[in-house]
Amino acid sequence: MILFRNVRIVELEPPSVSELTDVAVYEPGEGEAAGTVAATGPRLHERFPSATVAGDGGYLSAGLVCGHTHLYSALARGMLVDIAPSKDFAQLLAHLWWRLDRAIDPEILKASALTGCADALKAGVTCLVDHHAGPECIDGSLSIIREAYETVGVRGILCYETTDRNGMAGAKAGVAENLRFAREVDALRSSGAKPLVDASIGAHASFTVGNETLESLADAVRTTGRGIHIHLAEDKFDAVDARHRFGKDPVERIEAVGALNDRSIIGHGVWLCPSEVDIVNARGAFLAHNARSNMNNAVGYNNLLPAFRNVVLGTDGMGADMLEEFKFAVFRHRESQGPWWPGDFLKVLHRGNELVGRYFAQDFTSAARCASDNGDVHGARDFPGFGTVKEGAPADLVLWDYDPPTPLTGDNIAGHFAFGWSSRSARTVVVAGALRILDHRPLYDDANIQALARKQALRLWKRMEER
Numbered sequence: 001m002i003l004f005r006n007v008r009i010v011e012l013e014p015p016s017v018s019e020l021t022d023v024a025v026y027e028p029g030e031g032e033a034a035g036t037v038a039a040t041g042p043r044l045h046e047r048f049p050s051a052t053v054a055g056d057g058g059y060l061s062a063g064l065v066c067g068h069t070h071l072y073s074a075l076a077r078g079m080l081v082d083i084a085p086s087k088d089f090a091q092l093l094a095h096l097w098w099r100l101d102r103a104i105d106p107e108i109l110k111a112s113a114l115t116g117c118a119d120a121l122k123a124g125v126t127c128l129v130d131h132h133a134g135p136e137c138i139d140g141s142l143s144i145i146r147e148a149y150e151t152v153g154v155r156g157i158l159c160y161e162t163t164d165r166n167g168m169a170g171a172k173a174g175v176a177e178n179l180r181f182a183r184e185v186d187a188l189r190s191s192g193a194k195p196l197v198d199a200s201i202g203a204h205a206s207f208t209v210g211n212e213t214l215e216s217l218a219d220a221v222r223t224t225g226r227g228i229h230i231h232l233a234e235d236k237f238d239a240v241d242a243r244h245r246f247g248k249d250p251v252e253r254i255e256a257v258g259a260l261n262d263r264s265i266i267g268h269g270v271w272l273c274p275s276e277v278d279i280v281n282a283r284g285a286f287l288a289h290n291a292r293s294n295m296n297n298a299v300g301y302n303n304l305l306p307a308f309r310n311v312v313l314g315t316d317g318m319g320a321d322m323l324e325e326f327k328f329a330v331f332r333h334r335e336s337q338g339p340w341w342p343g344d345f346l347k348v349l350h351r352g353n354e355l356v357g358r359y360f361a362q363d364f365t366s367a368a369r370c371a372s373d374n375g376d377v378h379g380a381r382d383f384p385g386f387g388t389v390k391e392g393a394p395a396d397l398v399l400w401d402y403d404p405p406t407p408l409t410g411d412n413i414a415g416h417f418a419f420g421w422s423s424r425s426a427r428t429v430v431v432a433g434a435l436r437i438l439d440h441r442p443l444y445d446d447a448n449i450q451a452l453a454r455k456q457a458l459r460l461w462k463r464m465e466e467r
């Protein structure tokens with residue numbers, strides 16, 4: 001058992017900052033309730049005298065969630081590759097990103113995923129939702145990424161971004177990899193394990209997925225019970241193409257094959273129209289907003305953001321620092337003169353937990369039910385969901401050593417996030433009850449992960465020059 005003493009619990013939704021208290025956590029292997037918050041309250045060391053103290057003082061919150069990223073781009077930082085100038089987004093994909101994803105091989109993928117996961121933990125991010133591409137290394141790729149998640153110890157949802165752009169054999173291989181990986185996770189659950197990584201069904205974007213592939217993806221969504229994870233209308237071109245070639249809006253295409261549900265993740269959606277927002281909302285699907293990436297690719301601003309019911313924040317592969325992403329989201333919205341305040345974006349940042357819950361809550365509710373049937377006292381606990389520091393909640397936690405220069409209360413957490421609080425104060429990080437970073441010191445082999453990443457980055461850049 002781990003104990004945090006004399007901490008103030010920070011909840012993002014509804015926002016609050018507690019009085020000084022203690023928080024006890026069941027570590028992996030500690031029975032049915034392993035990986036959850038055991039108790040909160042004063043003087044817990046008296047109740048749990050053998051618990052290891054993991055922190056004394058500071059602010060304790062649930063871990064942050066990145067709702068959309070691409071770990072395959074982790075080795076793109078500072079790339080020294082000859083990239084032709086691009087006149088538009090489609091050219092940018094062809095000149096840069098589609099050369100990068102074709103250059104990925106198993107070693108590069110492993111190094112990329114390891115460093116991306118390590119980066120996330122150091123920023124207080126405990127769950128990364130990944131959207132993977134690597135057309136020359138499809139089969140088994142999601143298992144390589146899963147291994148990296150487990151080595152570093154991050155929670156996540158993985159998929160392969162299926163596309164027709166490399167031929168129909170490539171498209172079939174993409175669907176097959178999504179199916180294979182979902183079954184791998186299902187087998188883990190059947191064996192009684194609580195997987196750290198789940199599966200979704202990935203597709204690149206409307207403009208690179210024809211009707212035949214879309215039908216296969218819809219089948220995969222139905223057979224696996226997962227959600228589709230796809231880029232839609234990131235650039236205006238994607239929306240125009242859907243209407244021009246298929247006579248439908250991008251969201252209508254997904255809806256028409258029955259692939260839209262409350263586990264779906266739509267990346268960007270910058271150019272979706274109000275009737276599409278209505279469909280997304282009616283299905284309870286998530287919109288992953290990536291403000292910084294949209295700015296970098298000059299694809300425009302999502303002015304309909306406040307109309308979506310379930311907005312989450314993603315980085316689209318630009319690291320995994322969600323407090324930095326939060327700031328970009330707030331300031332870009334302010335610049336667009338939109339109606340949202342930082343407090344609205346705090347709800348959006350927190351909503352990533354709802355997405356995580358739609359994939360992982362089953363592991364906690366069934367454990368509680370099972371324990372209850374056996375008369376275990378823990379079974380009587382309700383499952384409070386992800387994204388909160390309450391008894392029975394998943395122990396994905398961050399202890400921050402933020403020392404606020406102005407009073408911090410529930411009413412101004414968003415203001416502190418927007419104007420000061422940064423990921424550098426993520427001091428101790430716990431995922432699924434396991435300590436992963438203690439007092440800023442990673443408990444995984446961070447130096448080796450970064451050294452491997454630098455070595456594989458050189459290989460990746462060289463292979464890009466050959467493509």
Ligand SMILES: [Zn+2]
Nearest residue numbers: 131231267316
């Ligand atoms: Zn993306």
